[in-house]
Amino acid sequence: MDAFFTFIEQLRDLPDVVIQAHDFPDHDAISAAFALGYLLETKGIKTRLVYNGIVDRVSLQKMIEILSIPIIHASEAGLTEADKIITVDGCIGEKNVTDLPGDEIAAIDHHEVTAPDGLWFSDIRPEYGATATIIFEYYQAAGVKMPRDIATALQVGLAIDTANLTRGFVDADLRAFEFFHAIADQDLVGRICRNSMQHGELIYYKKMLEVLDRQGNVAFAWLEEGCPKNMLGILGDFVLALDEVDVVILAATSGEIVHLSLRSESPGVNVSTLVRDVVVQNNIGFGGGHSHMAGGILDIEKLNSSTLTNNFFELFLGQIETIDS
Ligand SMILES: [Mn+2]
Structure with a gap:
């Protein structure tokens, strides 16, 4: 975890940092961006959360709305080459992560990817069920109290990525799930997870x-x-x-x-x-x-x-x- 804290120190000199979810984001990507953004803000680092493509699930649109997740489309973020970007639930260089204006400095992901050389920080854990679990561990290590809305979003991300803990998860995901479950809004988690599509x-x-x-x-x-x-x-x-x-x-x-x-x-x-x-x-x-x-x-x-x-x-x-x- 030392590398993560060293990375946070490096961010302190920046006016702000951009957190980018993968394109056509899913619940895990948006939740991870939300949670990492909050964590960095508690350390005095300003953040902007962005995605490219579209949010194509009604349940994800509702999650963003209800929890007031401050993520915007990359085209509305006014990014410039001076911006510094962290990608979450996706890795720089992958085709589902648009190369936006700015300098990609970090990747936090649980897919089978190889982060490019020269990043300030990379944390790739393909065995993990969700990026939500990686972010949970940052909170634990940093001793930051997780707000209920963030636990709610992360539990949704973890539940959906692992098909309710029936695929591709490890013990770390169980520990994260137990933690989220204790503080998240379970009615809301259930509603978001169940209502995954529209009649049309x-x-x-x-x-x-x-x-x-x-x-x-x-x-x-x-x-x-x-x-x-x-x-x-x-x-x-x-x-x-x-x-x-x-x-x-x-x-x-x-x-x-x-x-x-x-x-x-x-x-x-x-x-x-x-x-x-x-x-x-x-x-x-x-x-x-x-x-x-x-x-x-x-x-x-x-x-x-x-x-x-x-x-x-x-x-x-x-x-x-x-x-x-
Ligand atoms: Mn994921």
């Missing part, structure tokens, strides 16, 4: 089911008319609920790009590695995340100009067979 979004289930295909324990679908990025994850979890299915690969077209969302409950299939292997090796986009939950972005132009268009999911299936054998 049910259509995405229909659209997905119309094109859903399965080969062995791998299910896949491409929503050509598009789907909100974080809704795609909810659909992935829905398909993963099938007993016959252990790996889910969903794609949704969005203008010139395609969002990918992957899930795995097969110990032999690391979807973070899988999506990197397929998408990066074929030079058609980018991807990464966790062994059980990953995402990616495809460049349609590159996909179309390659010979891979017609057998896109075959690329994944072939790779999974390679892994299995």
Whole structure:
């Protein structure tokens, strides 16, 4: 933890510091930014919280509203090259973290990423269920009393990232959960976690089911008319609920790009590695995340100009067979 405190000292000379959540942020990203911002403010460091992309879950919009989380869209933050940026729940250099004006000085993340050299501070813990847990440990070490609103947001982030402590978590997450649970507003946590979509979004289930295909324990679908990025994850979890299915690969077209969302409950299939292997090796986009939950972005132009268009999911299936054998 010494490195974190040394880092805080380095921030004292700055007029303020920018905390950036990953693009199309989820609950963990926004909560982590909220909580880190508050922690730094208690140390006399001014902060601005920003994200890029859109907040596409109604439950996240409500969480921001109800808890008055002071995060704004990066385009409204008036960032300049003089700004210093900390990325949370995402790492500098990853494609889901827009390179904003300013100097990226730190990354705090729990994805399978490698922080670039030369940062003032980096704290990457891929085994952790959520960035919320890393931030919780900063509070503990700093001896800062956590306000109820912040515990509420962090509990939501941890609950959603770990599917209510059913995937990808470690003992540290349990300690954090116990702490949040003791002080957070449990009614609000429950309401935010349960109300994850709107009536109008049910259509995405229909659209997905119309094109859903399965080969062995791998299910896949491409929503050509598009789907909100974080809704795609909810659909992935829905398909993963099938007993016959252990790996889910969903794609949704969005203008010139395609969002990918992957899930795995097969110990032999690391979807973070899988999506990197397929998408990066074929030079058609980018991807990464966790062994059980990953995402990616495809460049349609590159996909179309390659010979891979017609057998896109075959690329994944072939790779999974390679892994299995
Ligand atoms: Mn996260």
